[in-house]
Amino acid sequence: MSASEDPVRVAEELRSAMGDFVRHVREHDTMPRSQTAVLGHLDRAGALSIAELARRERVRHQSMTRTVGLLAEQGLVTLGPGEADRRQVVVTVTPEGVRRLDAERRHRAGFIAAALDTLNGEERAVVARIPAVLRKLMGD
Known part of the structure; x- marks a missing residue:
């Protein structure tokens, strides 16, 4: 088996390249990650509680409270009491928040599309297959 066929080596190269690519794209984001x-x-x-958002992002509750507060100040989310536990704070995205998120997604996609323009036809064909291959690796 050649070094290029070693599954662990291929996995490490894939992990590294994907991480580098994501960091490169995020450098051009218009809002904090x-x-x-x-x-x-x-x-x-x-709608999700602050506690659930913190769990999903693997950050402390206090850090998520700060992030949610910044989003609320911008009018991108609203805060309200939980239905089952009125002491719980539930966060809901506003229509402006959805518009801002969509704009950020379009900005990222546009940046990637511009980068794709630097590839030749064969390379673009390979890249076009990557999403399906990644989903297959995830078991989807």
Whole structure:
């Protein structure tokens, strides 16, 4: 088996390249990653408690409270009491928050599309297959 066929080596190269690519794209984001991540969770899952958002992002409750506060100041989320426990704070994305998230997603996609323009046809064909291959690796 050649070094290029060693599954562990291929896995490490894939992990490294994906990490580098994500960091490169994020360098051009227009809003902080923590805020984009929270808006994304709320957009996909609906209203969530601060505790649940902190769990999903693997940050302390205090850190998530700060992030949610910044989003609320911008009018991108609203805060309200929980239905089952009125002491719990539930966060809901606003229509402006959805618009801002969509704009950030379009900005990222546009940045990636511009980078794709630097590839030749064969390379673009390979890249076009990557999303399906990654989903297969995830078991989807």
